[in-house]
Amino acid sequence: MTKTAAIILAAGKGTRMHSPHAKAWHAVAQRPMIKWVESACRAAGIDKIIAVVGHRQDELRAVLGDSVLYAEQKELLGTGHAVMQAMPAAAEVDTVIILSGDVPLIQGETIQKALQFHKAEGNAVTVMTAALENPTGYGRIVRDMDGQLLCITEQKDADAKTLQIKEVNSGMYCFRREALEQALQAVRADNAQGEYYLTDTIAILRAAGERTGAYCMEDAAEMGGVNDMLQLYEVDCIMRKRIAMRHMANGVHIWNMENTYIAPEVEIAAGAEIRPGCILNGNTKIAENAIVGPNTTLENCTVGMGTDIVETVAKDAVIGKNVHVGPFAYIRPGSQIGDNCKVGDFVEIKNATLGDCTKVSHLTYVGDADVGQKVNFGCGTVTVNYDGKIKHRTSIGNNAFIGCNTNLVAPVSVGDGAYIAAGSTITDAVPEETLAIARARQVIKENWTDKRNR
Numbered sequence: 001m002t003k004t005a006a007i008i009l010a011a012g013k014g015t016r017m018h019s020p021h022a023k024a025w026h027a028v029a030q031r032p033m034i035k036w037v038e039s040a041c042r043a044a045g046i047d048k049i050i051a052v053v054g055h056r057q058d059e060l061r062a063v064l065g066d067s068v069l070y071a072e073q074k075e076l077l078g079t080g081h082a083v084m085q086a087m088p089a090a091a092e093v094d095t096v097i098i099l100s101g102d103v104p105l106i107q108g109e110t111i112q113k114a115l116q117f118h119k120a121e122g123n124a125v126t127v128m129t130a131a132l133e134n135p136t137g138y139g140r141i142v143r144d145m146d147g148q149l150l151c152i153t154e155q156k157d158a159d160a161k162t163l164q165i166k167e168v169n170s171g172m173y174c175f176r177r178e179a180l181e182q183a184l185q186a187v188r189a190d191n192a193q194g195e196y197y198l199t200d201t202i203a204i205l206r207a208a209g210e211r212t213g214a215y216c217m218e219d220a221a222e223m224g225g226v227n228d229m230l231q232l233y234e235v236d237c238i239m240r241k242r243i244a245m246r247h248m249a250n251g252v253h254i255w256n257m258e259n260t261y262i263a264p265e266v267e268i269a270a271g272a273e274i275r276p277g278c279i280l281n282g283n284t285k286i287a288e289n290a291i292v293g294p295n296t297t298l299e300n301c302t303v304g305m306g307t308d309i310v311e312t313v314a315k316d317a318v319i320g321k322n323v324h325v326g327p328f329a330y331i332r333p334g335s336q337i338g339d340n341c342k343v344g345d346f347v348e349i350k351n352a353t354l355g356d357c358t359k360v361s362h363l364t365y366v367g368d369a370d371v372g373q374k375v376n377f378g379c380g381t382v383t384v385n386y387d388g389k390i391k392h393r394t395s396i397g398n399n400a401f402i403g404c405n406t407n408l409v410a411p412v413s414v415g416d417g418a419y420i421a422a423g424s425t426i427t428d429a430v431p432e433e434t435l436a437i438a439r440a441r442q443v444i445k446e447n448w449t450d451k452r453n454r
Contacts, residue, residue, distance in 0.1 A: 005093040006041040007086045010034050010101030011054030011073035016228040022056035024101030026232055029239040030263040030281055032063045036104035043108025050086045078195030080187045087181060096180055098173045102226045105238060110217055114174055117215045124179035124210035125202060128172040130220035138168035141214050149212040152199050167216060170223035179210055369394040378404035385410045397432060
């Protein structure tokens, strides 16, 4: 039997976000907030996760997929009511931890420690708390003489002495499931908002003689929630710094954390260098001694050892070892760049393969092409791949030389060692070791300017 279940509350509208999207759908460090919370649960060893959804639940279901169970809160009647919707899915567990989908900084290690404390103390409920230098606005944690949780007093209800307390409620809780179930049955909505408050369960359990405790988290930043776009930015900054510091601890040289955006799945080897203005997304993998940036975006790319990429956008591409890319290059999905290649300024590669040591230095489009080794592309070359209905491929053999301002009208092939004269439009196959010239013969008309002027 699964001993622990996590309930993630994510049904609210998040009106202060002023966004048409679900609040927990918004991304922190290129990952939706609710996915960060789910990942923390997985890291803590919790496999049974129940997401309580409501407003724009289609977005949250698309993000989480089949990895979690779902409970729907059709009416937004408070946190206690939200947990009530999830309890049937948690019927087979001993312990329930309740988290918020808009608190993405929580970490798996912290969840583990809170659960261990909860069980070791034999508590019916353990509130996860944090100590803040400025606790204004938060509910204060009031303990009794033995250190047990006496109550949570909201700011508006606190007297002067209580306002001096720096320990505050994070909105995250561990419950013994049976105790939670019984307490929820006693919760009433007899308040101005007509809502069922989860915090009411503490007084109910304490009145029933149950142990109530509080676990103070080591890092208060982990309770940082998101209620508006400013807080989303602040939490994003903390998460990006956390990710960057992890890579730096592993030997990655990051010039400027504040101007570097690294998604959590990205892998970067020791000795790599990430310069300012880079956005690294998806399952990007960067090998040792590679230099990325400045101002480069990579998504789902593999970058080989010693490769230098500057002022470039690349997506779903494989870039080999010791390659120079950019500035102002665009490498589109399906592209594979071999070792020791050059993809220079204002070059676009799309769904093409470049063999080792091939050079595409500037102002060139190579799309839907299979290019061999040691091929040289002159400036202004275009593989003309589209006939208006179908994309066709171009094939270029090893050691070929493509002159400047050449159009290769696909489907067409160029053999090994062949040369294309500058300014040619090639529509037929070029055999290996030949020179192809496909342009009009130059004609000089004497005294033409004189005659025109007269």
